[in-house]
Amino acid sequence: MLFSGCAPFVKLVYWVGDAERFVASAAKATLSPRSFEDLAAGVEPEAVEKWIQELIVRGHGSPLEHSLYIFEVVCSRVCSHQLVRHRHASYSQLSQRYSDKYLRQLVAKACRYLGCEHKEDPGYIANVLSKLAESKLSFNELLDIVCEAYVVPPVVLEKKERGFLLHLVEATRWYYEQLARGVSYEDARYLLPQAVKTRVIVSMNARELVEVFLPLRMCTRAQWEIRAIAWSLWRQLSSVHPAVFKYTGPRCVLAENRARQAPCTLDEFLKGECAFTIERCPERVPREEIESCVSRSANLFTRLPPSS
Numbered sequence: 001m002l003f004s005g006c007a008p009f010v011k012l013v014y015w016v017g018d019a020e021r022f023v024a025s026a027a028k029a030t031l032s033p034r035s036f037e038d039l040a041a042g043v044e045p046e047a048v049e050k051w052i053q054e055l056i057v058r059g060h061g062s063p064l065e066h067s068l069y070i071f072e073v074v075c076s077r078v079c080s081h082q083l084v085r086h087r088h089a090s091y092s093q094l095s096q097r098y099s100d101k102y103l104r105q106l107v108a109k110a111c112r113y114l115g116c117e118h119k120e121d122p123g124y125i126a127n128v129l130s131k132l133a134e135s136k137l138s139f140n141e142l143l144d145i146v147c148e149a150y151v152v153p154p155v156v157l158e159k160k161e162r163g164f165l166l167h168l169v170e171a172t173r174w175y176y177e178q179l180a181r182g183v184s185y186e187d188a189r190y191l192l193p194q195a196v197k198t199r200v201i202v203s204m205n206a207r208e209l210v211e212v213f214l215p216l217r218m219c220t221r222a223q224w225e226i227r228a229i230a231w232s233l234w235r236q237l238s239s240v241h242p243a244v245f246k247y248t249g250p251r252c253v254l255a256e257n258r259a260r261q262a263p264c265t266l267d268e269f270l271k272g273e274c275a276f277t278i279e280r281c282p283e284r285v286p287r288e289e290i291e292s293c294v295s296r297s298a299n300l301f302t303r304l305p306p307s308s
């Protein structure tokens with residue numbers, strides 16, 4: 001289990017409440033001459049999932065665009081660079097030039113461990129970080145400090161790579177030393193590692209989530225951090241709008257469900273209640289290995305702390 005402070009975080013903060021009915025009604029609107037208002041008022045709850053299933057199986061994605069989801073992500077700059085590649089989305093990101101909140105939290109915790117006074121002066125902070133690097137704190141104690149400002153890969157935790165943590169401390173010290181010498185925040189940040197935390201507010205519609213973001217980022221081939229975010233987000237989305245999201249998952253799941261007469265949920269694939277029939281997945285994994293591949297990807301989610 002990772003320290004919660006070391007792991008990425010995602011929280012679904014807003015969604016269109018009646019989105020499933022709107023999506024189903026939009027699908028009906030492509031076949032019916034009736035007004036959307038009449039269709040939305042007349043669609044029966046038990047028919048909603050049937051219409052959405054048809055959209056997913058047939059790849060008729062445009063009605064899914066009538067639902068919007070906003071979520072908050074705290075992750076590394078490594079991860080945020082991948083996140084913003086998804087073009088059909090809107091982003092608002094914490095400024096690294098005007099806010100070094102996470103770094104200051106690291107310094108405050110370092111002072112508590114070292115028993116020193118916490119001051120805002122950059123030169124003083126650089127000296128504190130120098131003492132931290134020379135301290136005899138245990139790996140877990142050092143990790144607890146570093147994770148205030150940085151996302152740390154699982155492999156570092158598994159191997160207890162103290163040198164990795166010390167490198168992050170040293171980079172932070174150089175950052176504050178440059179500030180003490182009069183270098184601007186916008187230039188000093190060039191010294192910060194990509195592991196440094198950032199916060200991003202993201203808006204995506206259901207089509208982007210169902211057809212692009214989740215299939216690409218839940219796949220075992222995705223980088224671990226954005227994969228963890230995608231799996232956690234999928235769980236949250238499935239809890240609010242199961243009819244829309246329970247049939248999606250890694251690319252193999254989407255490809256399989258479009259080849260089937262009736263789709264299976266991702267949970268059914270994970271439990272072995274549905275078998276894959278496609279010859280190979282879009283990532284060229286053969287049929288007999290797809291189930292274990294999906295399980296490996298899902299297991300990363302179970303190793304991470306919940307997004308709360």
